[in-house]
Amino acid sequence: MTSDEELSEAKSAQREGTRYLFSGHDRILHRTSIHTGVPELLDWFGYQRAFIVCSRTLNERTDTIRQLVASLGKRCVGVTDAVGEHSPLSNVLSGARQVVACEADVIVSVGGGSVMDMCKVIQLCVTERTFDRDALLKLQMRMSADGTEMIATSSQPPRIRQIAVPTTLSTSEWTPAGTPIDDQTHLKARFLVTDGAPRGIVYDPDLLARTPLSLLLATGIRGLDHAINTACSTQPHPFTSLMAEKAIQLYVENLPRLRYRTDSEAFSNCQLATWYTGMGQMSVPHGFSHWMVHIVGPLASVPHSEAACVLMLAQARWLEGHAVPQHDNVRRLLGRTGPFSEVLFNLLTELNMPRSLQDLGLNFDQVESFIQPALEHPQVTRNNLRPISTAADVREVLSLVRT
Template sequence: MESTEPQRYRFTGHERVFHNVSAIEALPEVMALFGYQRAFVVCSRSIRRKTTWIDRLHARLGDLIVGITDEVGEHSPLSNVLIAAKQARDARADVIVSVGGGSVMDMCKAMQLCISENAYDRESLLKLQFVVSGDGTEMLTTSQAPAAIRQIAIPTTLATSEWTPVSTPIDDETRLKARFVVPDGSPEAILYDPALLQQTPVRLLWATGIRGLDHAINTACSSSPHPFASLLAEKAVALYIRHLPNLGDTTATDSFTQCQLATWYTGMGQMSVPHGFSHWMVHIIGPYGDIAHSDAACVLMLAQAKWLEGWVTPQHDRLLAAIGQSDTPFHAILHDLLAGLGMPTTLDDLGLTRAQVEAMIKPALEHPLVTRNNVRPIKTAADLRAVLDLAWRA
């Protein structure tokens, strides 16, 4: 019998997506398309200091660039957000251009919120954290100001931050993730440049690709699924699993393009359905353990697949069919993928101790979404310990 539950699809505000392009060549035309003349560039330190890409972009855009910063940092510290927002304001930028991964794009979204709300100190910004809808399925902005500035994103990783208006920079003082839904925070345009992607260290590509895969799996196995989002997620999962292993070979150019396409499929659906434990527990393990989101996602994705075994059989069956391995348990496929890439599969691999993980139980219970929207319930400290126990062993 088909479900009669109402289903919502959320468009996240993108105007243009350019796939398989040279971002350096395309960006001036994209800026002209939207009438922008003063770009403030936020980039990763590695892309600025270890490659010539930003120098080449600057040479191409010339006076269209009014400022550049690579002071981003892991998890986008709020202190860096506030400094960069003031720099962009003082430079009279009319658009922010992000060149980097999730930390860079998250920082740009938070910068947009600072500029739109005229909030340039920690206390003013933290007052704008999102709230959760009454049924717990949707994140709602508390910002009332219209967007004063937008972002054009040029992603260098595969974790899909370019597809959401959500920003979760870390609060320097508490080491907790702040939580914002930024009005018009999704980039106005995305430029997918596979040649630029090839300049990202392969280990980082694999890790962020796993984070994107985790998003897709959470969409496909959501507690409130949407048929369109699930269809896209199933396709994304198949593309990630097929093409991520090839990224160690820079001559496998099609795999770089296909992995960027997988992030597109994933991103088009992930804001429409609630995600479960593995998506949100990363926000606890990351800052508390000083661990990259993507590394934590590897371990939690695998633990969640084990936790849900037998609870989401139709969803896992569709994913297995998309992958073409219907006779293998889904968690086993994920384990083999992670092991083949040399990625962590256990909390031990992340260097965490039992005491450290135990200290994360209380903030996880206090987080508004870690214990909500899980098909197999995770409500109590005992539930959290049970699912995390699955992450201690491969």
């Protein structure tokens, strides 16, 4: 199929009707300290028994969690930092049991995507009263018949919700989806949780500035990848495309400024970028780079956000000439010329982020091992502006970033 035919199909789908999914957030606090924002949200919603889930680094190497516990007083009924990379299911199940034992009425997540994902699936465990691996895996989400929409298996009203304080930029706070890793298979489990998106969010730029720079930049690229996938969706929506394009502009202009740790405006702008991205990413289908991260990350023990840097670039190169209006819109906002993939390559170079599979430490045999899981994944080979449907296609996309 030619690029003109693909574009015609996308326009035809848009004429037939579009949809927008509101993820269920009730209150967002921007440029607000964690120590005033979380108590304010507990007051606003009427919660009395908060259970905190946080990253181990934040808990052990900073005073943030101790100060939060102090600010909550008797309203804090428990804390755990046993999350781990990709939030393994064993940790999720243990956390769910703790939440029930403490009789918590809300979960407060302080951390990045793994922390928030863990809390979403804890919510599912508590709602369904499911506390063992096999029963939980039966609650994985399913796909719509056309492969464009994720559908929750559980329709039970939530017994508990989450308030999120993000410390990274990958936008997990904006979705009801969680993808913890199965300890036994080392593959991602996929859950869509009813009201799984946080009820409230506190964006604290000063707390964000305490995140290690390399992690912050990498998760910013992951957020950027989400925005690009929204802008280049096979079924675009006018609102989500507009928000995604603005998010891309904010990420590209402000991520380099994060290296100057005192530039508070840059931190706030990057948090705005995650907000703009998150408002649209669940409403339109995403392509290869978004989902391939779920293969490369756990199978190669590579952090999601670092894999996203490379896969985002691979997808941009694959789509050159097949996403012309989308790439033109973004270049216009950025005031840039040349191929869109070159814009991204230059940004990754400036940030000293991985730009190839070799940079991720992956050899040919490892890359080859990704092919079959990618073909078996329900999303990797669907909803791409330029089709990716065979092993040869997957291999060719990955070859674009081999070295």
